[in-house]
Amino acid sequence: MGYPHEVMLAPGEIVGPFAVESLLGRGASATVWAVRRRDSGGVYALKVLSAALPRGVERLRREALVLFSMRHPNVVSVTDVVEVHGHPALVMERVQGPSLDRLLAREAFDWLMIDRLFAHVLDGVEAAHARGLVHRDLKPSNVLVAETSGLRVAKVSDFGLVKALDSALGPNSLTQAFEALGTPGYIAPEQMIDAKSVDQRADIFSLGCILYRMAAGQSAFPRDLRGAVVASSRGEYTPLEEVAPGAPAAYATAVRACLSPDREQRPRAVSSLRRMLSLSHGSPVPVPPSAEPEALSLGGLAAALSDADEL
Numbered sequence: 001m002g003y004p005h006e007v008m009l010a011p012g013e014i015v016g017p018f019a020v021e022s023l024l025g026r027g028a029s030a031t032v033w034a035v036r037r038r039d040s041g042g043v044y045a046l047k048v049l050s051a052a053l054p055r056g057v058e059r060l061r062r063e064a065l066v067l068f069s070m071r072h073p074n075v076v077s078v079t080d081v082v083e084v085h086g087h088p089a090l091v092m093e094r095v096q097g098p099s100l101d102r103l104l105a106r107e108a109f110d111w112l113m114i115d116r117l118f119a120h121v122l123d124g125v126e127a128a129h130a131r132g133l134v135h136r137d138l139k140p141s142n143v144l145v146a147e148t149s150g151l152r153v154a155k156v157s158d159f160g161l162v163k164a165l166d167s168a169l170g171p172n173s174l175t176q177a178f179e180a181l182g183t184p185g186y187i188a189p190e191q192m193i194d195a196k197s198v199d200q201r202a203d204i205f206s207l208g209c210i211l212y213r214m215a216a217g218q219s220a221f222p223r224d225l226r227g228a229v230v231a232s233s234r235g236e237y238t239p240l241e242e243v244a245p246g247a248p249a250a251y252a253t254a255v256r257a258c259l260s261p262d263r264e265q266r267p268r269a270v271s272s273l274r275r276m277l278s279l280s281h282g283s284p285v286p287v288p289p290s291a292e293p294e295a296l297s298l299g300g301l302a303a304a305l306s307d308a309d310e311l
Contacts, residue, residue: 007048007087009033016082018046018091029056029160034094043096044079048089057088063159064090066133074124076144076157095155097147101140104213111248114214117145117154119279124156125207126270129200136161136195138206139186140213165199184228185209185221189261192229201263204273205232208258208266215251216243220259235261250277 006026013020018035024045025032033046049060067078067090080091097103100117109117121143128135135142135156142158161182182191188205191198212220220237221228231237237259240252254276260266267273274280 045094072127095144100143120154132165134163185223189233
């Protein structure tokens with residue numbers, strides 16, 4: 001069953017220079033479609049906003065600017081902005097592989113695989129933090145795992161709730177005071193109370209939740225809002241060493257630090273978390289030339305979205 005105002009496309013439908021192939025996923029605010037360029041045959045993902053409401057359009061604009069400027073191998077890239085049936089849409093890198101949550105649902109990782117993929121996630125998040133950004137919705141379903149020649153590369157996706165700690169993306173007025181944003185079970189307790197006031201330590205909390213899920217095979221906190229608020233604000237979860245007794249001791253130490261209800265007690269930076277885990281930077285596989293995004297200039301990207309800003 002779809003959501004109200006959801007944009008539905010048909011296989012073979014033409015959207016500008018692209019032909020629609022299939023539906024990749026859907027959420028409350030957008031649908032994502034597999035598309036192929038008719039001239040070059042390049043494959044992409046098309047994220048179509050479900051309702052062109054002012055805050056939704058502005059969030060899409062910010063996501064486009066963030067992803068275009070990142071150009072990082074562990075962050076899903078954006079290449080263009082188009083209009084689909086009157087709705088703004090992003091043309092994005094199409095990752096050939098599942099989301100981390102789907103991958104975890106079908107297999108248990110060994111510690112080496114966890115180290116490798118989590119290092120990739122850390123690299124992607126650190127790149128965002130270096131630009132003064134807070135993701136605010138880090139979770140396994142927002143990590144895509146490319147599978148190329150038997151190797152896996154994790155890429156952070158969905159910057160729709162991104163917050164800029166400076167004015168790089170314009171005024172930060174999209175989030176109201178004491179508004180909760182994000183996914184219960186993976187966001188910091190302070191974010192469930194007031195998402196407007198969070199800083200990068202909120203992402204550190206989410207990274208701890210992701211590491212727990214990868215190592216334990218289950219979430220640290222309940223997924224309902226009330227249960228998540230109570231448990232995370234009290235630091236009530238089963239210690240990692242009890243649910244995953246074979247996990248490296250450093251995992252349990254890192255999880256305890258990240259999941260502290262008091263953000264002052266968490267690691268202050270991704271680099272600190274990396275040192276706790278003794279992880280080096282990830283070494284992702286280069287993107288094959290045929291999958292390289294056809295870059296749009298940042299000025300052109302901003303101009304493409306300027307009309308949508310007035311909706």
